[in-house]
Amino acid sequence: MKTVKLTINGHPVEVEAGTNILNAAQKAQVKIPSLCYHPDLPAWAACGICVVKVKGLNRLVRACATPATEGLEVTTHDPELYGIRRTIIELILSTHPDDCLQCPRNNNCELQRLAAEFGIREAPYGKRLRDLPPDDTTGSLELHPEKCILCGRCAAVCQGMQGVWALEFIGRGEKMRIAPAADVSLEESPCIKCGQCSAHCPVGAIYEHSHAPEVYAALADPTKHCVAQIAPAVRVALGEDFGYEPGTLLTGKIYAALRRLGFDAVFDTNFGADLTIIEEGTEFIERFAHGRGPLPLITSCCPSWTDYMEKFAPDFIDNFSTAKSPHAMVGALTKTYYAEKKGLDPKDIFMVSIMPCTAKKFEIQRSEEMSSSGQQDIDISLTTRELCRMIKSAGIDFRNLPDDEQVDSLLGAYTGAGTIFGATGGVMEAALRTAHWSLTKERLPTMELKEIRGLDGVKEATLKVAGKDVRVAVAHCMGNIEIVLDKVRAAREAGEETPYHFIEVMACRGGCVGGGGQPYGATDTIRRQRAAGLYRDDEKSAQRCSHENPMIQQLYAEFLGEPLGEKSHQLLHTGYYKRKPYKR
Amino acid sequence: MGSGGMIVMDEDDCMVDVARFYQDFCVDESCGKCAPCRVGTRTLLNLLDKITTGKGTRADLKKIRDVGAAMQKAALCGLGQTAPNPVLSTLKYFEAEYLAHIDEQHCPAGKCKALVTYSIDASKCIGCTLCARRCPVGAIEGERQKPHRILPEQCIKCGECLKACKFGAVSRR
Ligand code: SF4
Numbered sequence: 001m002k003t004v005k006l007t008i009n010g011h012p013v014e015v016e017a018g019t020n021i022l023n024a025a026q027k028a029q030v031k032i033p034s035l036c037y038h039p040d041l042p043a044w045a046a047c048g049i050c051v052v053k054v055k056g057l058n059r060l061v062r063a064c065a066t067p068a069t070e071g072l073e074v075t076t077h078d079p080e081l082y083g084i085r086r087t088i089i090e091l092i093l094s095t096h097p098d099d100c101l102q103c104p105r106n107n108n109c110e111l112q113r114l115a116a117e118f119g120i121r122e123a124p125y126g127k128r129l130r131d132l133p134p135d136d137t138t139g140s141l142e143l144h145p146e147k148c149i150l151c152g153r154c155a156a157v158c159q160g161m162q163g164v165w166a167l168e169f170i171g172r173g174e175k176m177r178i179a180p181a182a183d184v185s186l187e188e189s190p191c192i193k194c195g196q197c198s199a200h201c202p203v204g205a206i207y208e209h210s211h212a213p214e215v216y217a218a219l220a221d222p223t224k225h226c227v228a229q230i231a232p233a234v235r236v237a238l239g240e241d242f243g244y245e246p247g248t249l250l251t252g253k254i255y256a257a258l259r260r261l262g263f264d265a266v267f268d269t270n271f272g273a274d275l276t277i278i279e280e281g282t283e284f285i286e287r288f289a290h291g292r293g294p295l296p297l298i299t300s301c302c303p304s305w306t307d308y309m310e311k312f313a314p315d316f317i318d319n320f321s322t323a324k325s326p327h328a329m330v331g332a333l334t335k336t337y338y339a340e341k342k343g344l345d346p347k348d349i350f351m352v353s354i355m356p357c358t359a360k361k362f363e364i365q366r367s368e369e370m371s372s373s374g375q376q377d378i379d380i381s382l383t384t385r386e387l388c389r390m391i392k393s394a395g396i397d398f399r400n401l402p403d404d405e406q407v408d409s410l411l412g413a414y415t416g417a418g419t420i421f422g423a424t425g426g427v428m429e430a431a432l433r434t435a436h437w438s439l440t441k442e443r444l445p446t447m448e449l450k451e452i453r454g455l456d457g458v459k460e461a462t463l464k465v466a467g468k469d470v471r472v473a474v475a476h477c478m479g480n481i482e483i484v485l486d487k488v489r490a491a492r493e494a495g496e497e498t499p500y501h502f503i504e505v506m507a508c509r510g511g512c513v514g515g516g517g518q519p520y521g522a523t524d525t526i527r528r529q530r531a532a533g534l535y536r537d538d539e540k541s542a543q544r545c546s547h548e549n550p551m552i553q554q555l556y557a558e559f560l561g562e563p564l565g566e567k568s569h570q571l572l573h574t575g576y577y578k579r580k581p582y583k584r
Numbered sequence: 585m586g587s588g589g590m591i592v593m594d595e596d597d598c599m600v601d602v603a604r605f606y607q608d609f610c611v612d613e614s615c616g617k618c619a620p621c622r623v624g625t626r627t628l629l630n631l632l633d634k635i636t637t638g639k640g641t642r643a644d645l646k647k648i649r650d651v652g653a654a655m656q657k658a659a660l661c662g663l664g665q666t667a668p669n670p671v672l673s674t675l676k677y678f679e680a681e682y683l684a685h686i687d688e689q690h691c692p693a694g695k696c697k698a699l700v701t702y703s704i705d706a707s708k709c710i711g712c713t714l715c716a717r718r719c720p721v722g723a724i725e726g727e728r729q730k731p732h733r734i735l736p737e738q739c740i741k742c743g744e745c746l747k748a749c750k751f752g753a754v755s756r757r
Pocket residue numbers: 096097098099100101103104105106107109110111112147203204205
């Protein structure tokens with residue numbers, strides 16, 4: 001690694017060559033303010049707040065877009081820079097509504113925080129608001145362009161990281177605004193509802209459509225039997241809103257909080273993850289060992305990915321696992337298996353899934369298979385952020401809740417394989433643990449498949465199973481998937497053997513730990529911390545393979561019969577359809 | 585003027601109005617990418633509008649200097665960095681003209697229409713009717729050979745009457 005030495009306010013620092021001044025300054029414990037720069041994204045240099053002085057240059061430079069070079073002498077803060085930054089903040093505020101009290105980013109907004117830090121008390125340039133209508137057409141995400149500060153992050157995320165190109169700047173000069181590409185509605189656009197735009201927006205211009213009111217109404221209704229389930233990634237991120245370090249495992253406290261909110265039963269999506277492994281793992285073995293169905297098999301538990309595939313890669317429909325996503329399985333079984341055992345009318349059950357994800361809100365109504373129990377299997381899907389707000393508004397002292405509260409029986413118990421679903425590579429790792437056992441009746445020699453962990457965009461591995469090579473690929477962050485698909489397409493066209501047998505895809509960077517509905521502020525450091533929390537959960541689990549889950553075994557014995565059996569097909573599997581990227 | 589070109593003007597040109605004219609142009613030219621230019625050009629234009637219509641205050645001059653400095657230093661490209669130059673340089677060299685607009689609601693060059701009134705001195709007017717015939721909006725009334733009068737609500741301050749009158753009866757203030 002080539003490094004360069006420079007000084008920040010006279011303080012010497014050494015950083016990797018190519019590091020920008022903004023990141024170099026952090027090494028000198030200096031925070032340079034910015035509203036548009038985000039460590040996930042290339043510098044866009046729009047806001048102008050990060051300007052700094054470099055000795056020998058008679059103009060200011062943007063710290064986000066200027067690499068640190070050898071010998072640079074940088075001044076990041078002085079009265080002149082303070083004045084310039086303050087003026088820019090005041091200018092931005094002059095076109096921004098003072099809606100903080102009604103805004104989902106209240107107390108968690110980068111613009112609000114900066115205004116507070118600079119002690120802005122007046123509006124010297126008045127108010128010139130833009131009358132731009134909101135877009136709430138997807139039911140997952142709301143776009144409020146009048147609050148947009150045109151930082152460019154969402155467009156860079158949607159185009160660069162996700163490869164979807166659903167968001168774009170439209171117009172120029174003071175007419176410039178953020179909008180779905182081609183100026184259609186978000187619902188008509190290619191948007192895959194991943195919510196990464198909302199996770200990166202510095203202000204409240206794009207955020208999840210909240211379904212908390214519906215949940216409060218159901219909790220207040222005595223005729224409803226309210227059931228909750230939490231996704232793997234929620235347990236290692238929710239604590240961030242209550243002052244915990246990212247990655248702190250808080251499963252017991254979250255169960256306790258859900259009970260205190262009034263849920264009658266608390267299940268765990270990790271159980272559904274184990275079940276997904278049994279169904280999907282069986283599909284894999286059918287295709288891999290018995291040649292029944294095309295390879296590669298591709299995972300389908302990420303609804304943004306299935307939406308993307310249906311729009312942009314329908315040539316892979318036959319490669320998709322038909323297994324539903326884990327929360328959908330738990331939803332379907334809650335209104336059938338659980339209802340039967342409990343003597344409940346499925347109509348009276350209100351199923352809420354707590355997800356790191358905005359796309360799950362869309363998934364629960366995406367096709368009629370999502371109502372396999374006769375009712376809509378999942379009534380409402382909430383994001384981690386929405387649950388945080390509900391816990392706070394219900395006056396629950398989260399930090400002092402018991403740690404050891406247990407999940408409810410039937411659809412709650414999980415293995416280490418289920419919990420790692422929340423990190424990129426986790427589904428593949430879990431599937432291989434069980435596939436190896438199915439094919440050899442032996443456990444994998446090492447449970448941890450390190451090659452497919454971590455934040456590299458595309459990870460590959462080859463594993464010997466029963467004397468045969470299993471070639472797998474793991475991709476996360478939607479924009480990376482085309483690399484993998486193109487390899488498969490090239491082999492197809494050349495009539496060669498498929499480069500991979502099994503592919504895992506997650507739309508969000510880092511997998512669901514970095515989901516679009518997670519607490520704000522995710523960076524790669526935080527994604528790694530959250531994933532590490534899940535891997536710790538795996539390591540301390542008594543069972544680390546999905547097929548060892550006794551409740552899963554009981555479920556098949558009492559209710560489902562066998563994997564891919566008739567009941568499974570009816571309740572746990574779905575179909576995919578070619579769709580147009582633009583609806584009009 | 586921003587581009588480095590030079591324009592020669594005389595005392596008939598109001599420096600505030602000239603600055604306003606260029607700012608109007610910059611508002612249209614800003615691409616919109618960066619905040620200092622996108623919001624700054626419009627903010628300067630609105631401040632200049634205020635001053636040229638007699639509603640400006642001395643505090644607005646500080647605002648112009650603050651916004652102008654932020655644009656010069658922090659706009660992303662040359663357009664935004666130079667957009668405030670006409671305002672800042674006229675403010676530097678012709679501050680008295682700005683102050684006349686602010687303190688006395690007076691435009692010394694007579695260009696800022698909101699600050700200008702045309703009137704006819706009855707003692708000099710011989711009632712030749714020329715101004716009334718030239719006025720494009722019929723804002724001048726009066727009988728032949730009797731002193732004429734300008735109706736302020738109708739006058740659009742075009743200055744035609746001033747040019748027309750051969751007896752120096754029309755004045756601008
Ligand atoms: S986006 Fe931020 S500054 Fe704007 S209204 Fe919301 S909280 Fe307030």
